[in-house]
Amino acid sequence: MIHPSQTSKNPTLRALLPGDAGAGSGGDGFRKADLAEIDASCRVPVLFFFLSGLAWLIAGSLLALVASIKLHSPGFLAAWEWLVFSNVRTAHLNTVIYGFASQVSVGVSVWLMCRLCRIPLPAPGLVTVANLFYNLGVTVGVGGILLGDSTAIEWLEMPRYATPILFSSYALIAVWTIVTFRLRAERHLYVSQWYLLAAVLWFPWLYGTAQVMLLLEPVRGVVQAAVNWWFAHNVLGLWFTPIGLASIYYFIPKVIGRPIHSYYLSVLGFWSLALFYNWNGMHHLVGGPLPAWMITISIVASVMMLIPVITVAINHHFTMLGHFGKMRHSPTLRFIVFGAVSYTLASLQGIASALRSVSEVTHFTHHTIAHAHLGMYAFFSMVMFGAMYYILPRITQREWPCNGLISLHFWGVALGIVLYVVPMSLMGFIQGTKLNDPTIRFLDVVQFTLPWLQLRTLAGLLMVAGHVAFVANVGWLLVRMFEPYRKPVVRILTGEAETLAAGK
Amino acid sequence: MPVISFILLGSVVLLPAAALWALRWAASTGQFRCPDKVALLPFDESEPVGVATDQILGNRR
Amino acid sequence: MTMSYGPLLFLGILLTLASSWVGLVLMPHRQLGSLGQHTDPDTAAIFPAARAGEAQQGAEIYRSLGCVYCHTQQVRPEDYGSDLERGWGRRRTVSRDYIHDRTVMLGTMRTGPDLTNIGERQSDAAWHYRHLYNPQTTSPGSIMPPHAFLFETRAIGPAGRSTNALVLEGAFAPPAGREVVPTRRAVQLVAYLRSLKSSGDLPEAPVKKEEAAR
Incomplete structure (x- = not known):
């Protein structure tokens, strides 16, 4: 046999699989489990990760609104120290990154891995325990931030009693x-x-290094900045981006019923991302007090990101070609395609901002904030929403209760994020131009940003409305879980609509 | 010379060497042969190629 | 029939991240992790000077209040941006300027102005107290949040107004018979802000002759 199954050597591990799924079939592997069997095995842990993730999303959205209002109306809730702008802003970042995005990522990742490995999740209870631990960590960490224990190290603000x-x-x-x-x-x-x-x-490598070198045994001087941005940028590039792309590569083919356009391109995309992304971090320090070689190497690596980005964009586009109409019928595809397009845009914007001449203008402005939301929200969160629309009905064996809420969710967050990213990118650029002109008073630059910041609060309100609609729909779905099973009105679980659409 | 210099020097030699070895080994054992049928892995008998899933909006009768 | 990519994948995943871990984490640590102070051969002045106790405690307040999210502490080079023209420093900042900082707070956002040399640009402690208490008192139109929680509003004692009471006028003045005094944390924070100076002459970042003469 050319490929002796590695698993056949692991009777101990194999014992972890439920029932006959652990039993070998025909020498070279296990019986491939049914999709429904796999979905059912993931139910409890994945639900835990999704639901706690969504609870943090609501908390994080409200914190974001408060922070956004405070930035144009500094008197808002100003009496309470624990709600000072920087606390709220930092608590927002940490709840949405570690509370929402990471948890939903783990849920999607666990389910996707089982589906592609074609086995039920081994020892699901253990994953549930990891979830409880995780939520304890986020609660302690965000609580610490609000109480003034923030480390003030971007993306690593949780105090050192929470991170372990x-x-x-x-x-x-x-x-x-x-x-x-x-x-x-x-x-x-x-x-x-x-x-x-x-x-x-x-991720554990990044997080471990950052914890040791920044929190436990802080390194000296600006080496902290280097470690900080090596870590923080790679959280995006090596934790969220791969999980987002993994989801896109699975769900687009799955929903439209057509394999990925070119498997070769996806291989090229993966290895070029692995090679170049992890060298990008120092472009956050352009013009800063670090040796030029470090910053230059990161700018070069950032430009090299054109290879994986264009590769992935071409691959996804040609897979979708001729199937865009299916977005009208599939919530998953809507969110995923929105996310995939945003990935290309966010990457191109990021590459441009890494260039010295562009960074000179945009570096210290709201352009960067807009870029972060284009990446983390318009790309990543939208892909995760899409994935949850696919996974939740399958693990709960219940249909989505309300199509209206799905539309409200999509249009709320889609319009909201466009209204956020486009004006803020533009505003940041103008803000940077004004900052670089020493004849313009600093306070005048501040005044210039005010109407734009108010517009951002409006955009945030739209996104919050979308989140509430989604959470309401998920809550309704859960209520249905406790009702006796009824024959689904239509579709996902019966396959009626699938045949309907395929026959078109 | 501090320990870190040894780690650095070692890494500069060992990392590329390991990478080269891995590439050579992978190529020689055929791991770069990459059939397009791998792209069919998300599909199976119950949800084959050509069948769309998740078409739930706007079809309600 | 092809082989599984498992082992190749695993090696690739580890080696790619190892490369930048060596290049962008260990290498800078090797190059900059043991930078020391510089002694000026002519004046025997030592740069950068270590921070005194109260100012050092103030750095922790600065960290805890998250000032870094709106204020940078880095001056960009001459031909890059307008930091020098805005008077934010007399020279760019370099790695050596930060060796005493427990947490290096370079910052990435300029919602407010750069503070690298705020101790030099604004040395008046009373100004800082008023500004922290309510930024509108010194900088009308600012969007910095008021930090009134760093102050105590109390009844004026029999001995009259305290010497450290804030001089506040008009709408900002406390009710009659009361005064606003800084808490210990406000005192530490202002000591830190006033200690912020990075303009010593360094071989890698000389202050230009005519600039120094000013």
């Missing part, structure tokens, strides 16, 4: 992803699995 809890949870999830991978019944690997495996291995 999160680290152990991440480590457990990484180990469990590898165990699932080793037990796989499908020997061949799909590109999504590469991204997922990479993400779960990269």
